[in-house]
Every structure is written in C-alpha cells, then in structure tokens.
Amino acid sequence: MPANKPKKSVSADPASWAPETRLVHGGVLRSQFGETSEALFLTQGYVYNSAEQAEARFKNEDPGYQYSRFANPTVSMLEERIRLLEGPGAEEARGTATGMAAVTAAILSCLSAGDHIVSARALFGSCRYIVEDLCPRFGIASTLVDGRDPSAWQAAVRPNTKAFFLETPANPTLELVDIAEVAKIAHAAGAKLIVDNVFATPLLQRPMQHGADIVVYSATKHIDGQGRCLGGLVLCSAQFLKDHLQDYIRQTGPSISPFNAWVMLKGLETLPVRVKAQCESAAVIADALAAHERIAKVLYPARTDHPQHELAKRQMSGGGQIVTFNIDGGKREAFRFLNALKIAKISNNLGDAKSLVTHPATTTHQRLKPEARAELGIGDGMVRLSVGLEAVDDLVADLEGALSAAFA
Numbered sequence: 001m002p003a004n005k006p007k008k009s010v011s012a013d014p015a016s017w018a019p020e021t022r023l024v025h026g027g028v029l030r031s032q033f034g035e036t037s038e039a040l041f042l043t044q045g046y047v048y049n050s051a052e053q054a055e056a057r058f059k060n061e062d063p064g065y066q067y068s069r070f071a072n073p074t075v076s077m078l079e080e081r082i083r084l085l086e087g088p089g090a091e092e093a094r095g096t097a098t099g100m101a102a103v104t105a106a107i108l109s110c111l112s113a114g115d116h117i118v119s120a121r122a123l124f125g126s127c128r129y130i131v132e133d134l135c136p137r138f139g140i141a142s143t144l145v146d147g148r149d150p151s152a153w154q155a156a157v158r159p160n161t162k163a164f165f166l167e168t169p170a171n172p173t174l175e176l177v178d179i180a181e182v183a184k185i186a187h188a189a190g191a192k193l194i195v196d197n198v199f200a201t202p203l204l205q206r207p208m209q210h211g212a213d214i215v216v217y218s219a220t221k222h223i224d225g226q227g228r229c230l231g232g233l234v235l236c237s238a239q240f241l242k243d244h245l246q247d248y249i250r251q252t253g254p255s256i257s258p259f260n261a262w263v264m265l266k267g268l269e270t271l272p273v274r275v276k277a278q279c280e281s282a283a284v285i286a287d288a289l290a291a292h293e294r295i296a297k298v299l300y301p302a303r304t305d306h307p308q309h310e311l312a313k314r315q316m317s318g319g320g321q322i323v324t325f326n327i328d329g330g331k332r333e334a335f336r337f338l339n340a341l342k343i344a345k346i347s348n349n350l351g352d353a354k355s356l357v358t359h360p361a362t363t364t365h366q367r368l369k370p371e372a373r374a375e376l377g378i379g380d381g382m383v384r385l386s387v388g389l390e391a392v393d394d395l396v397a398d399l400e401g402a403l404s405a406a407f408a
C-alpha cells in the first residue's frame with residue numbers, strides 16, 4: 001500500500017504559509033544554541049573578529065550588525081515577521097520606538113520644504129498634529145480633506161503634492177477611506193500613499209494589496225495586545241527604504257528597544273487568536289448596544305447600518321475590535337455611564353486584552369476646536385470601546401448595567 005498522500009504540500013518558503021503560520025515561525029533567527037523561543041539580544045553593539053572585518057562591515061561588504069540604532073537581531077525578527085504578514089509590496093519593514101515615531105518617520109523621511117501633503121481630517125490626535133502643525137513649521141504645506149470623498153482628495157492635489165496620508169477605519173468615528181480609489185489619485189499625482197493601519201490590525205486589512213505604498217502601525221495596540229510596551233512599524237518598498245527611510249532612522253534614531261521588539265514579536269504569534277475573539281465579541285456588543293433604547297447610534301463597520309458597510313466588505317475581512325457609540329444625552333450621561341462600568345476600564349488606550357472605554361471629546365480629541373470635533377462627528381455623547389478578551393456575556397452585562405445606572 002502506498003503511504004497516504006498529504007492533502008496539501010508544504011513548502012519551506014514562509015511566503016507560501018497561511019498568516020497564522022507566518023506569525024509563529026516567520027523571521028526566526030535562531031542562534032547557535034538552538035533556542036525554541038526567539039532570543040532577546042539586549043546589546044548596543046557588536047564585536048568584530050578582526051580590524052579587517054570591522055572595515056568590511058562598515059563598507060557594507062561583510063553582512064552583519066554594527067550598532068543597535070541601525071539594526072538588532074531581535075528587532076530584525078520582528079520586522080521580518082510583520083513584513084511576511086503584509087505580503088507582496090512590503091519588501092522591507094523597520095521597527096520604531098512608538099507608533100508616532102513610525103508615522104513621523106514615514107512622513108518626514110520623504111518630504112522636504114516646498115512639498116505638500118494631503119491627509120484625511122479624521123485622524124488620531126497626534127497624527128493630526130504632525131500633518132496640521134509640525135509639517136507646516138518646516139515648510140511642508142498640508143491640506144486636510146474629508147477622506148470619505150475621493151473627489152476631495154483629487155481637488156486638494158497641487159503640483160508639489162508628494163504624499164497622501166490616511167487612517168481607515170479612523171479613530172474614533174470608524175469612518176472609512178477607499179484605499180484603492182485614493183491610491184489611484186495619489187499615483188496619478190505622483191504622490192505616495194501612506195496608510196496608518198492600526199484600527200484594522202495587520203490581519204483584517206492589507207493596505208498594500210489595495211495600492212498603498214507605505215503602511216504604518218502602532219505596535220503598542222493589537223500587536224503587543226496586553227498593554228505592556230510601546231512600539232511602531234513602517235512597511236515599504238526596498239526603493240523607499242533606500243531613498244528615504246534607512247538614513248532617516250539610522251541618523252535620527254527613533255529605533256525600538258530590543259526588549260520591546262521581543263514583546264511585540266511574541267505578541268504577533270497570538271495576534272490571530274486574539275483579534276478573532278475580540279472581533280466576535282465586538283460584533284455581539286455592537287448588536288446589543290444598537291438594540292438598547294438609550295443608545296442613539298452604533299458605529300461598527302461590519303454592521304449593515306454602517307454608512308460605508310459596502311466599502312468595509314470590500315477592503316476589510318472583519319469589523320475590528322473597536323465599537324463606537326453615541327449615548328442619549330451628552331457629557332453628563334457619558335461620564336455617568338463610564339463611571340458605572342465594573343469590568344471595562346476608562347483609558348485612552350486600545351487593543352488591550354482588557355476592555356477599555358474612552359470619551360474622545362474630553363480626552364484624545366480634546367485638543368481640537370469644538371467646530372473641528374463637530375465636523376468629525378465627535379459629540380459629547382460619543383464613547384469608544386476597545387473590546388478585550390473577557391467573556392462577552394460579562395461585557396454585555398457590564399455595558400447594559402452601566403447604561404441603566406447612567407439613566408437611573
């Protein structure tokens with residue numbers, strides 16, 4: 001009898017593996033000790049066998065590490081693992097100290113005084129600061145547009161437009177931008193499209209497959225996933241790395257600590273399990289809230305009543321783990337609700353194993369003028385919930401109990 005033929009043949013090439021497999025085995029640099037778990041290389045520098053080798057290393061003739069501001073083996077493992085997940089288009093990845101360091105590196109490394117950047121106005125507060133306040137201080141003009149409307153992007157293009165920047169789904173309103181449409185407009189204008197993919201996570205949306213040139217992450221969020229370390233990642237082409245990012249990161253030093261990179265690397269192993277569980281709970285919670293008489297509106301991309309549900313189905317493979325909703329009333333009711341929660345914690349963070357609630361108008365988006373908040377649809381009754389890994393029944397009971405308390 002011939003041996004049973006395997007149903008599927010497996011190649012040794014990580015690029016042929018399913019995402020879950022890439023996230024467990026991708027990018028491993030095993031040392032001479034043959035450790036199972038990835039090693040943590042807490043080292044600033046590296047020693048050379050000879051003066052000749054040092055010379056060759058600096059001339060780029062001898063492959064290897066020089067200094068951990070440039071590269072470090074633990075950081076390399078993280079970079080390769082996330083690069084493999086994004087797939088075609090992501091020829092290179094670089095780790096950074098925070099998500100904001102990644103956003104700043106992506107934008108500033110490729111723009112100069114006299115250039116122009118167009119950005120969606122619905123952005124994470126610090127991203128909006130980079131585009132709206134920091135860029136103009138260095139002679140980079142910026143225009144903020146309603147990201148949902150492709151014609152607004154087109155109308156904002158100038159002869160010197162070099163970059164487009166967007167976040168989809170956006171924080172906290174979960175507004176979407178059509179990445180493929182906006183990429184076409186950017187490329188026709190000779191501009192690069194930079195996408196902040198934090199809310200979708202690297203699992204639910206692959207921006208490069210829709211035409212993005214550069215993808216940035218705050219690894220602080222779902223990639224760590226347990227609220228421990230800060231970190232960021234930039235994914236790009238080999239050309240972009242060579243022309244812009246490599247020198248910017250080497251010389252200005254927003255590098256990630258090897259310890260934090262190690263935490264993120266191990267976080268990637270369990271990312272699919274966590275994101276799947278959180279998305280399932282988020283969908284249940286979104287429906288329970290939508291059915292509640294004290295909830296005026298629920299925003300969740302996987303619900304058919306999300307204004308851009310069709311687009312969500314086209315470019316995302318799940319609704320995500322953030323649910324945003326408007327409570328009847330304003331700040332008073334929202335605060336009473338937050339203060340009555342027993343399991344979910346009040347925090348401006350997201351992507352944690354613990355469910356976290358935020359009142360954007362008074363925290364993450366406090367810096368914006370009231371008119372800017374109104375323009376984005378961030379009202380005083382809006383609450384953003386980052387769904388954690390608790391039992392969904394406990395979470396629904398917590399939310400419903402706090403709503404009752406808020407209106408008692």
Ligand SMILES: *Cc1c(COP(=O)(O)O)cnc(C)c1O
Pocket residue numbers: 098099100101103124126127167171196198199217218219220221230231232
């Ligand atoms: C948190 C966040 C950032 C910034 O990340 P840090 O790691 O806190 O610097 C950028 N963009 C989005 C969408 C975020 O949620």
